[in-house]
Amino acid sequence: MRLDSSAEVRAGASHQARGDLALRRVQFAFGAARPVLGPVDLSIPAGSRLALVGPSGSGKSTLLQVLAGIQQPTAGSVEFAGAPFGSLDQDARARIRLARFGLVFQFAELVPELDLAENVELPLRILGRRVERARIAELLDRLGIARVAKRVPSQVSGGERQRAAIARAMVHDPAVVLADEPTGALDGENGRAVLALLLECSNEAGATLVVVTHDQSVADRLDRVVELRDGRVVA
Numbered sequence: 001m002r003l004d005s006s007a008e009v010r011a012g013a014s015h016q017a018r019g020d021l022a023l024r025r026v027q028f029a030f031g032a033a034r035p036v037l038g039p040v041d042l043s044i045p046a047g048s049r050l051a052l053v054g055p056s057g058s059g060k061s062t063l064l065q066v067l068a069g070i071q072q073p074t075a076g077s078v079e080f081a082g083a084p085f086g087s088l089d090q091d092a093r094a095r096i097r098l099a100r101f102g103l104v105f106q107f108a109e110l111v112p113e114l115d116l117a118e119n120v121e122l123p124l125r126i127l128g129r130r131v132e133r134a135r136i137a138e139l140l141d142r143l144g145i146a147r148v149a150k151r152v153p154s155q156v157s158g159g160e161r162q163r164a165a166i167a168r169a170m171v172h173d174p175a176v177v178l179a180d181e182p183t184g185a186l187d188g189e190n191g192r193a194v195l196a197l198l199l200e201c202s203n204e205a206g207a208t209l210v211v212v213t214h215d216q217s218v219a220d221r222l223d224r225v226v227e228l229r230d231g232r233v234v235a
């Protein structure tokens with residue numbers, strides 16, 4: 001597979017694009033506390049790539065969790081692919097998240113007992129989809145972890161774990177990829193390489209990408225930057 005992030009490739013991928021996200025007057029509060037988010041209005045067109053930035057505690061991770069349906073907004077609506085998403089019950093949101101979203105977190109969050117290849121295959125197994133060995137091998141190779149695919153997460157480096165987390169997020173061809181500080185635990189060079197892979201893979205899949213980051217160089221590589229302050233979009 002070739003390395004290309006041109007607009008034509010993105011446009012070419014748009015026939016598969018099906019990952020519009022929209023937030024309308026969304027608020028979120030933990031319990032009875034005052035809202036930590038909102039009201040937020042945000043449209044994220046299918047196939048676009050957005051960085052979510054802002055000071056610590058400004059609500060970036062919370063917003064990502066609302067987008068993922070992990071948290072339900074306390075007011076307002078979240079739509080995915082033009083249909084209500086945030087208002088569905090927890091099980092329905094989880095089913096959609098599993099089938100259509102790929103998630104990448106700062107510390108990979110792989111299953112410690114499974115080797116990297118098994119971790120990558122896991123979404124397909126949970127979804128009851130066929131595990132095509134050749135495709136898994138290609139993905140592992142693409143992400144530079146074929147050599148360590150039979151090792152468990154504790155036997156590989158942080159960068160290798162993060163590459164496996166990206167492969168796991170992409171293996172079921174998601175419509176949306178949500179990443180929370182995906183390079184935050186990696187040094188500069190490793191972080192840049194992992195970010196490049198995340199961008200390439202989501203680009204080729206035509207997936208919508210939202211990345212929470214503190215790192216300006218990460219934000220600079222995405223199409224659009226949304227800045228949060230005290231739970232509101234300021235730029």
Ligand SMILES: Nc1ncnc2c1ncn2[C@@H]1O[C@H](COP(=O)(O)OP(=O)(O)OP(=O)(O)O)[C@@H](O)[C@H]1O
Pocket residue numbers: 030036054055056057058059060061062063
């Ligand atoms: N489980 C929780 N219960 C109560 N308050 C929480 C919880 N998680 C986060 N918060 C609060 O919600 C606000 C937003 O937190 P969030 O983690 O979304 O910010 P962030 O911008 O991602 O921060 P950081 O950059 O430090 O990760 C903060 O004030 C935080 O203290």
